[in-house]
Amino acid sequence: MEYTVQKLGQLAGISTRTLRYYDEIGLLKPAHINSSGYRIYGAAEVDRLQQIMFYRELGVNLDSIKDMMTSPTFDGTKALRDHREKLLEKRAQLDALINNVDKSISQTERKMSMSDKEKFEGFKQILVDNNEQKYGKEIRQKYGEDTVNASNAKVKGMTEEQYADVQKLEDQLFINLKAAMETGDPAGELAQQAADLHKQWLCFYWDHYSKEAHAGLAEMYAADERFTAYYDKVQPGATEFLRDAIIIYIK
Amino acid sequence: MEYTVQKLGQLAGISTRTLRYYDEIGLLKPAHINSSGYRIYGAAEVDRLQQIMFYRELGVNLDSIKDMMTSPTFDGTKALRDHREKLLEKRAQLDALINNVDKSISQTERKMSMSDKEKFEGFKQILVDNNEQKYGKEIRQKYGEDTVNASNAKVKGMTEEQYADVQKLEDQLFINLKAAMETGDPAGELAQQAADLHKQWLCFYWDHYSKEAHAGLAEMYAADERFTAYYDKVQPGATEFLRDAIIIYIK
DNA sequence: ACTTGACCTTGACGTTACGTAAAGGTTTAC
């Protein structure tokens, strides 16, 4: 049987370019060339190509394959064992790489959550400022200048112990919120407990709690992606769920 | 601090060519170029290069690194996680390759030892023929035609059981020979036992044992690479060692 | 002032195993 490039290519599942390339580098020469300059391959070439494909599929490079098949005293198993060594080395390198990538990921994630926290500390300040801007006048009218100023000073003047308490409260809020979400009901007991925890948490920052301010804050949480990003860490949609719970809570 | 290509290269442990290449592809442009056309890098470029090296060491390609560092909304951990996926895929492919190579090795080894055996079966025939050619006349004179013919017929007429016995004897010979080689002394007891085993083995093929024929055969073993290849499987140099032992043995 | 040696520049080829045109000749089928 005689084959042209395309026929042989189809037989072996490779492109004609590949066959021409193999001819070019002397890896697989056609049996002969016909009067029109076409490459003609025979049975022996089919066999040789099978061999080539075999080694190629094992990831051996063409130069090595050529050496293997050209050398008269060719030790197939030795070549394969050498090749195997190379592969094992490659895998070891890959493993090391993966390890490093893993390390980097967890490291940057730690950094991320650190900076997330820092950012949120900033957000809390915004929260206080916001409250001051929106309700400051009203509160000042109600309670007088001094008490309000004292309130704003509260955050900055918190002791470490107090700060730890707030953090604990926040952790509790997160745990409670997650459990509440599993029930799926923002009017349920767990969700209402979460809203209460949020109120308590808020009272560390605001001296004068009001339902309107709480509701306004809840809306702001859901609208500002800096807040949603922080609360949605609990579970996607947690911010909105908390808002709903709070709105029910204040009624 | 300002750096030329070489200074920066030394600082980062990379070649000047690499820095020029990074400039060329727009990955790391120098801070400015001085009046003589020299590339001058500053502190910001050092930082950027550190970043580049970091990702490069994790095996990320330069194009991706460029994208990562150019994009304003770049999620480092997501990129790393994507990269990790790619690495895991690569490793899976490598594992599959190694598996296939392993399979091929053991397969070809089985084939090899099979064909080795077949070849040796052929060699044994040569052995008999050789004996016939060299000593045939002499033996025929001594013992008459019929006995010699019977001898040559022996090999072909061997029962399976007998054949298994010969194989066992050969295995024993190999084991013994290996042990003998560890002593290093072809005149020692183990080596002489090996020579005796070889005589017994030989007597399965030859009806009429003679010291001269045994010695001649030993020499032939060492000279013919088809035999050395077979016996040297025990250990390199085993054929010569056996020859030496036999020559001492027949004295 | 001159030279030497260390530095810098751009340009260009080589590496692997082909993919992908482009430009042009051949064969086959209608």
Place this chain on the structure above:
DNA sequence: GTAAACCTTTACGTAACGTCAAGGTCAAGT
């Protein structure tokens, strides 16, 4: 006769540089 399907060679592109080659610049020593 012609169009489609084949074949050919030539050559550029890929990733990330290494390695010359040819030539300009700078600091130091004579």
